[in-house]
Structure formats: structure tokens, C-alpha cells
Amino acid sequence: MFTSIDLNKLINLFKYDQTDPLLFNSSMFLFLFLGLLFLYQLLSKSQRGRIYLLIAFSMFFYYKSSGFYFLLLVFSAVFNFFMGKWIFISQSTLRKRLILISSIIFNIGLLVYFKYTNFFIQIINSFGSAKLNPLDIFLPIGISFFTFKALSYVLDLYLEKMEPERNFPNFLLYISFFPNILAGPIDRASRFLPQLSAPLIIDDAFVGKGVVLIISGLFKKAIIADYISTNFVDRIFDLPTRFTGAENLLGVYAYALQIYCDFSGYSDIAIGIALLLGFRLMENFDSPYQASSVAEFWRRWHISLSSWLLDYVFKPLQMKFRDLRTLGNAMALVVTFVLCGLWHGASWAFLFWGALHGFFMAFALFTKKPKNYIYAKLGIKNSKLLRYFQTFVTFNLIAFAWVFFRANSFETALQVFTQIFTFFHASVFLQFVPGYPVVTAMIILGFILHFVPKSWEIRFQEYFSRTPLIGKAIVLAAMIWLVIQVRSAEIQPFIYFQF
Amino acid sequence: MISEKLKNTIISSLDIDDFDLKDDTTADEVPGWDSLSHVNVILDIEKEFKIRFKSIEVLKLKNIGDLQKLVDSKLNSTN
Structure with missing residues (x-):
């Protein structure tokens, strides 16, 4: 029986x-x-x-x-x-x-x-x-x-x-x-x-790169993204009014990290699995928050989708509207990104998120000449300082747009911003670190890893490819063990901070 | 071979210093030639050579050699 x-x-x-x-x-x-x-x-x-x-x-x-x-x-x-x-x-x-x-x-x-x-x-x-x-x-x-x-x-x-x-x-x-x-x-x-x-040839380089991608993908998706979402981000977005502006702002940044780790982590695993079977899939993410403009962000974020939209939607539209010059380019951008938003899901929120991205880039197109003129006057064109500044602004624009992508409703999204702008209480930052040590550590680690230069990443991959199979298996097993630990870890209790 | 006139039009449209353009050079190898500036390059070529491309003709281009051939074919058909 x-x-x-x-x-x-x-x-x-x-x-x-x-x-x-x-x-x-x-x-x-x-x-x-x-x-x-x-x-x-x-x-x-x-x-x-x-x-x-x-x-x-x-x-x-x-x-x-x-x-x-x-x-x-x-x-x-x-x-x-x-x-x-x-x-x-x-x-x-x-x-x-x-x-x-x-x-x-x-x-x-x-x-x-x-x-x-x-x-x-x-x-x-x-x-x-x-x-x-x-x-x-x-x-x-x-x-x-x-x-x-x-x-x-x-x-x-x-x-x-x-x-x-x-x-x-x-x-x-x-x-x-x-x-x-x-x-x-x-x-x-x-x-x-x-x-x-x-x-079909599966050589050591394929296996090495495949295993590295699976390990890093598991780390990003099943450890960073899953942990910070359950223990922090979800709570903020479920009821933003329960938290101070400081926590909401951290929640917005943490969500930007979470969605990157979740999606790029899953892509990395997919690419890694394909490599183990002897197939090269196209690269999908290239440290997108390192971008210094929204247009550059889209050359680094979900590349397989953005290049698809570029080739089959944006370019034909751009050609059709070309006599309108910059206005035509801007129109093509907005239409393409409204469709990009809708592709992500059938809702006004996604449509709005896509339209925001379209408007960011259209705005950048119209202000390109005066901006370049000012940068040249100030003598900061092509300077590192300017690039850092632009990267910071770009990240904030994208994080802003993510709020509409993530929030359960338009009202919730507005609540997040209301809390940030009218109820900030910066002192809460100091209590946040000891209150949520693991969440803080994961957010910091996640961002540090994101801003590591590409050459380091490649060097690590090459180094790892050369380690013997048993070494790779041990690291992979350790990562799987870690994933299980994180998954079975108790949810961090919710903390009310004093301000 | 890429004609001097085409080369100069592209370079001045992108506002860059001299760049060696060969038949098999692709747009993404040329500094400043990205998806947004692309349309300006095409418009400047149309204006300079007094020709008009069809959208599909431009979409089919793979490299600058193709672009040169397309420009030549347009010039021949108007003569």
C-alpha cells in the first residue's frame, strides 16, 4: 500500500x-x-x-x-x-x-x-x-x-x-x-x-564560465534578492505609510538592487545552464546601474529585449519620423518605451513606467546641446567627476521609475514619495544598521559587487575556469547549501524605529 | 571603397575627428554613432547627396560598404 x-x-x-x-x-x-x-x-x-x-x-x-x-x-x-x-x-x-x-x-x-x-x-x-x-x-x-x-x-x-x-x-x-x-x-x-x-563541443571554458554564472546567479537571485525582498522591501511597499521617509528611500534603493539581482541572477543561471549544454545565449545584463544616462542603462539592462525593441520597433519608427529630426527621434523613443512597458505586463502601471523611461530619454535628447555647452564652459566635459554625477542622477531616475513598477497601486507609489519628502527622519538610518544587520550587509555587498570593474569579473571567471572540476563542484555545493540556509532562515522580525 | 564625400558627410554629422571608414566598418565601431545619432547621419547623407532612402533600405544595411552601395544606386537611378 x-x-x-x-x-x-x-x-x-x-x-x-x-x-x-x-x-x-x-x-x-x-x-x-x-x-x-x-x-x-x-x-x-x-x-x-x-x-x-x-x-x-x-x-x-x-x-x-x-x-x-x-x-x-x-x-x-x-x-x-x-x-x-x-x-x-x-x-x-x-x-x-x-x-x-x-x-x-x-x-x-x-x-x-x-x-x-x-x-x-x-x-x-x-x-x-x-x-x-x-x-x-x-x-x-x-x-x-x-x-x-x-x-x-x-x-x-x-x-x-x-x-x-x-x-x-x-x-x-x-x-x-x-x-x-x-x-x-x-x-x-x-x-x-x-x-x-x-x-556541439563543450570544453573547459564553457563549463568554467557556465558554473561561474550559475553560482553568481544563485547568489544574486536566491540569496540577495530573495532575502532583501522578504525581510525588507516587501514590507515597505506593502504599507509605505508605516515607515519613515528614510526607510522608504532605502526601500526604493533596495528594490532597485533586488530587481536587478532577481532578474539578472535568473538570466545568469539560464546562460550558465545553456553553456553546460554547449550553447551560447546572448548576454542580458551588463552592470546596468553603472550607466551614466538612461539610454545607456537600456544598452546594459535586459539587453536581449532592449536590442529587440531597438531593431524591430525603434529603428523603423525613427526612420518613418526622421523628417521631424529630434522631435521624430523623441516620438519614436516614447512609442517604443510605452510598448516596452506594456510588454512587461498588462497594466497601466507598466505602461506608465515605460512612458517615464521614454520621456527621460526624450528630455535628454532635447537638452543635449545646451548641456554639452554648459559642461564645456565649466571645463568638465569628459571628466570623471561629471560621469559620477551623471551615474548618480541616472540611478535615481531609474529607481524613481521602479517605484511605479513595483508598487501595488499608483496611490501606494505616491505614498512612498510623500513619506520621503515630508516625513524623512534621517536619524532612522543609524538605527537601521544595527536593527537589520544582514539586510544592510546584503544591500552594501550587492551594490559593491555591481560596481566592480568588468575586468575583475572576467579575471575571476578565467581563474575559476582553471580550477579543477572538484574545486568547482565544492564551490557550487557550498552555494547550494547557502541558498538552502537563506531559504530556511527565519524571517527577520519587523522593527519599529524611534525618531 | 568609401568615397571621400560620404566619409566627410558622416564625420561632420557625428562631429568627430577623422576616422578610418572601411567597407566592413559597422556603425557601432564608429565613436558617437549610436542608435540615436543614426537618424541624423542618414538625414545628412540624404541632404548632401540630394537623395531619398526608403526605410526598409536603411534597415537592411549591415555596414558602411552597404551604405556606399545604396548611395551609389540612388545616384545612378536619378542620373
Whole structure:
């Protein structure tokens, strides 16, 4: 009897459970991934065998979080595979354009249906007198990511940046590749597909870099981000009025660190896992808070998305509006970033967050000439001091915008700023440090690591790649142990500070 | 080969000192030529050569060699 119960439990572990996707920092994933690596090694002689194994694993991975919607991946792959081919063989520009437009309508239509239908219903309800009921639509996980991957393929074929893939399983793997299906990077077909036709070689450098990325990703996501969010940031954003302005300001900065560590940490793990399988995914984060302008921030933050928007939304708009010069550029920026905001989620808050970024950059465009004139007059153009100042201002603008991204409502976001500007109580800083020693230490450590020069990072990676396998395994095991410790640590009690 | 006229137009549009532009040079290798200044470079070329590009033609460009070819083809078709 016991065995039958255990068997059921075991089967359930492998079944679709919407609340329990296979996140990389779960022990279930670790266990399955080690199994996958073992089979992958057995198939080292068969390139095709490896690709089929990865497709099967990717389908299971998706099934685990979204059930039979994994068929959507297959459907999207079939459709875009043939549309891409059709664009390529069509002779007339008009026909190419018509095929492109229909594939865009199909892909975006799918995304809009699953992700935005209820948002539109909400908008219609707020204007009209007729009240529509929200629909019960399941949101297939990662749909924003794989739709954009698929679109990059047809768009690049239209722009003649690549040739179509001949082999359907290769294309299916590109769409469904499990390391980046849930949260990116949104890899480009033109970078990924050639890797499937070349011999798969996993050398020491791949393994070394992969393990470093997994370790640093776990540290950022499962230690820094998870710890400071549960023990500090969430409390501030749940009820900003309960805290002084000083705590709110710290909360805003800590959230900027948390979202970076969370997202870039997850990306690092995804890139690391892909490296262990012999694939290079594109870089997704490059110490974004080191940026000295909002435009530079977007060249360093979620690079796979920002470069996607740059190539397929901003550049075409910019060309269309080019006769308006700076105004045209500014309009293209605002439209692109409003869409960027909406891509993050179907809500006014995301739209507003995106629009803010668009306005920051548009403002910078219009003030570029006078600013340069003033800097030149003051003799500080290209000086380090100016760069530090600009980095500080940029960080604060971005942290400001994050408040709208994170807050549960627009009112909550405004409360955060009201507390900061009218109820600051700087003395609370001094009590904060001894009150929350671990949170403080993690915030400081997180920011220090963020501002470490890139050359140090590369040197560390190279050094780590050269350590023997056993050394790497020990460090990885230690990190996993640390993650478990942090996860099972008791939540820090809430403290009321005196002021 | 990149013509002197094209080279000078690009360099003055970006407001930079001399830069060696070759056929396979890409925009991101040239200082100051980023996604925002790109449109000004294109506009200045159109004005200097009295030509008009289609958006798609500009989007397809991969390097300065492609740009030179596009400019040449426009000049030939207007002659």
C-alpha cells in the first residue's frame, strides 16, 4: 500500500502544476538537470540524438508549468518555420511584406489574446456603459519571450539578415529551448540556429564560465534578492505609510538592487545552464546601474529585449519620423518605451513606467546641446567627476521609475514619495544598521559587487575556469547549501524605529 | 571603397575627428554613432547627396560598404 502511495506522489511530481513551475533554483530542477546531463553525455556521439533529447526535455519543462499549452510552442514553431521560408522564397517585395504582416498579426495576436484581453476589457468597461465580464484566460508562461524569439526569426528573414533554417527540429528547439523559455534571454534565431548545425563541443571554458554564472546567479537571485525582498522591501511597499521617509528611500534603493539581482541572477543561471549544454545565449545584463544616462542603462539592462525593441520597433519608427529630426527621434523613443512597458505586463502601471523611461530619454535628447555647452564652459566635459554625477542622477531616475513598477497601486507609489519628502527622519538610518544587520550587509555587498570593474569579473571567471572540476563542484555545493540556509532562515522580525 | 564625400558627410554629422571608414566598418565601431545619432547621419547623407532612402533600405544595411552601395544606386537611378 505504501509503495502505491509513493508511486502516486512520484508521478504527481512530474505532472503539470501551475503553481509549481520548474524554476532553476528548485531541487526538483537540479535533480532532473543532472539526469539530463547524464543522458546528454551518453549521446555525445550523436548530434541529432542530443537535439531530440533537448526538445523532449524542453517540452516536459514547459508542460510542467503550463500543461498542454506546450502544444502552443509546437504550433508557433510550425507556423513561423513555414512563414519564414515563404518570405525567403517570395520574389516580390509586396508579397514579402504581406507575409510578414500576417505573421506579425498572428504572433502578436496570440500574445494579445492570452496576455491583454482582460486589460482591454477593463479599459472598455471604464469608458462605456456596457459592462463586459473578464474572460477566464490562462496565461501560458513565457509567452512574451517565445513570441518575441519567433518574431525575430521572420523579421530577420524579411530584413535579409539571415537565411531560413532548413531543419524543423532545430527550429522547434530554438523556440522551446528550456533554459530561456521562462524569462529569457530572448535569443536571436540568427545567433542560436547556427550553433545547432555546428558540432556541439563543450570544453573547459564553457563549463568554467557556465558554473561561474550559475553560482553568481544563485547568489544574486536566491540569496540577495530573495532575502532583501522578504525581510525588507516587501514590507515597505506593502504599507509605505508605516515607515519613515528614510526607510522608504532605502526601500526604493533596495528594490532597485533586488530587481536587478532577481532578474539578472535568473538570466545568469539560464546562460550558465545553456553553456553546460554547449550553447551560447546572448548576454542580458551588463552592470546596468553603472550607466551614466538612461539610454545607456537600456544598452546594459535586459539587453536581449532592449536590442529587440531597438531593431524591430525603434529603428523603423525613427526612420518613418526622421523628417521631424529630434522631435521624430523623441516620438519614436516614447512609442517604443510605452510598448516596452506594456510588454512587461498588462497594466497601466507598466505602461506608465515605460512612458517615464521614454520621456527621460526624450528630455535628454532635447537638452543635449545646451548641456554639452554648459559642461564645456565649466571645463568638465569628459571628466570623471561629471560621469559620477551623471551615474548618480541616472540611478535615481531609474529607481524613481521602479517605484511605479513595483508598487501595488499608483496611490501606494505616491505614498512612498510623500513619506520621503515630508516625513524623512534621517536619524532612522543609524538605527537601521544595527536593527537589520544582514539586510544592510546584503544591500552594501550587492551594490559593491555591481560596481566592480568588468575586468575583475572576467579575471575571476578565467581563474575559476582553471580550477579543477572538484574545486568547482565544492564551490557550487557550498552555494547550494547557502541558498538552502537563506531559504530556511527565519524571517527577520519587523522593527519599529524611534525618531 | 568609401568615397571621400560620404566619409566627410558622416564625420561632420557625428562631429568627430577623422576616422578610418572601411567597407566592413559597422556603425557601432564608429565613436558617437549610436542608435540615436543614426537618424541624423542618414538625414545628412540624404541632404548632401540630394537623395531619398526608403526605410526598409536603411534597415537592411549591415555596414558602411552597404551604405556606399545604396548611395551609389540612388545616384545612378536619378542620373
